[in-house]
Amino acid sequence: MPRQRLLQIGPLPEGLQSRLEERYHLHPLWLEGDRESFLAAATPFDGAVTMSRHACDEAVMKAMSGRVIACFGVGTERLDLSAAQRFSVHVSNTPDVLTECVADLAWGLILATARQIPQAHAFVRSGQWHQRAFGLGTRVHGKRLGIVGLGRIGHAIWRRSAGFGMPMRYHGNAPKAGIPGYEPDLVALAQWSDFLLLSCQGGPETHHLVNRTVLDALGPGGFLINIARGSVVDETALAQALSHGTLGGAGLDVYASEPGISAFLLEHQHVVTLPHMAASTHETRQAMEELVIDNLESYFQSGRLLTPVP
Structure with missing residues (x-):
C-alpha cells in the first residue's frame, strides 16, 4: 500500500523524525515561503504531525478538515482546539508517558x-x-x-x-x-x-x-x-x-x-x-515517540485515536 502523506507543522526530535520518515511521506510546512497560500490550496495530505510548541491555528485545522493531527507533547495551548472541533479534526497528544x-x-x-x-x-x-x-x-x-x-x-x-x-x-x-x-x-x-x-x-x-x-x-x-x-x-x-x-x-x-x-x-x-527539560529523558522521549506513531497507526487502521485530546 502507498504510504500516507503527513504535513509536518514544524521541526521534530531527531528520533521521531527518522521513525516517521520510515513510515510516511512528510512535507515540512515551516519551509513553505507562503504558508497561508499553501494551506489554503487543496492538498492531498492524510494528516499532520506537530509538537506542542508549534502553533496549529485555524488555517492548519481547516486544511486538515476531517483528518488527524498527532501532537508530540501534552500541552495543547498552541493548538486551536475550537477550530479542530469545527472542522472535525481528530487531535491526539502524548499524556501519561511523561x-x-x-x-x-x-x-x-x-x-x-x-x-x-x-x-x-x-x-x-x-x-x-x-x-x-x-x-x-x-x-x-x-x-x-x-x-x-x-x-x-x-x-x-x-x-x-x-x-x-x-x-x-x-x-x-x-x-x-x-x-x-x-x-x-x-x-x-x-x-x-x-x-x-x-x-x-x-x-x-x-x-x-x-x-x-x-x-x-x-x-x-x-x-x-x-x-x-x-x-x-x-x-x-x-x-x-x-x-x-x-x-x-x-x-x-x-x-x-x-x-x-x-x-x-x-x-x-x-x-x-533549566532549559525546559522536565520530560527530557531517554525513557520518556522513546515512549512519547512511540505514542505519536501508535496514534497515527491506530487512526489510519481503525479511525480511532489511542489518546485523543478531550
Whole structure:
C-alpha cells in the first residue's frame, strides 16, 4: 500500500523524525515561503504531525478538515482546539508517558532551589571553597507545598511529597475526589505555602495567573517552582519580587519567550534556570515517540485515536 502523506507543522526530535520518515511521506510546512497560500490550496495530505510548541491555528485545522493531527507533547495551548472541533479534526497528544519524569524534575527543582545546589556546584568548581564556607540553604523536609493544577503531573508530585513529610494543599478548577486540601483561593494558597509549584495547563485561562499579588502572598521566605508553562507567570512581577527581596527564590523550567530568558533571571543568585527539560529523558522521549506513531497507526487502521485530546 502507498504510504500516507503527513504535513509536518514544524521541526521534530531527531528520533521521531527518522521513525516517521520510515513510515510516511512528510512535507515540512515551516519551509513553505507562503504558508497561508499553501494551506489554503487543496492538498492531498492524510494528516499532520506537530509538537506542542508549534502553533496549529485555524488555517492548519481547516486544511486538515476531517483528518488527524498527532501532537508530540501534552500541552495543547498552541493548538486551536475550537477550530479542530469545527472542522472535525481528530487531535491526539502524548499524556501519561511523561508524568513521572516531569514529577521527578519538579522535585529536583525544589531541592536545587532551596538548597542552592547549582550555586554550590559552581562555588566548588571556581575554587572559592578554599577561601570561605558556602552559605546556608533552606530545609525542604516538613515544609508546606502548594500545588497549582492537580492533574496527572500534579498528582505525581503530590505523591512524592509524603517522602519529604510535607503537608500539601492545591488549587484548581474544582476539588479532586478523595484528595483533601483543596484551596479555591490562589492568594490564600500562596500565603500558606513555603513552596508554590505550578503544574497547570497554559493558555488564556492561566495567563499570568501568578501575578504580583500571588508573589507578595508567597513572601520572602517562599519559593516559586514552575514546570507548567512560562505564560502562567508574570515574569516582570517575578523579577520585581526577586529584586525587592519579597520572594525567597524561584526554580524555573519554562519561560514566557523561551528559549529567551531575561538576563535578570539568568543572573539572580536565588533563581535556578533549566532549559525546559522536565520530560527530557531517554525513557520518556522513546515512549512519547512511540505514542505519536501508535496514534497515527491506530487512526489510519481503525479511525480511532489511542489518546485523543478531550
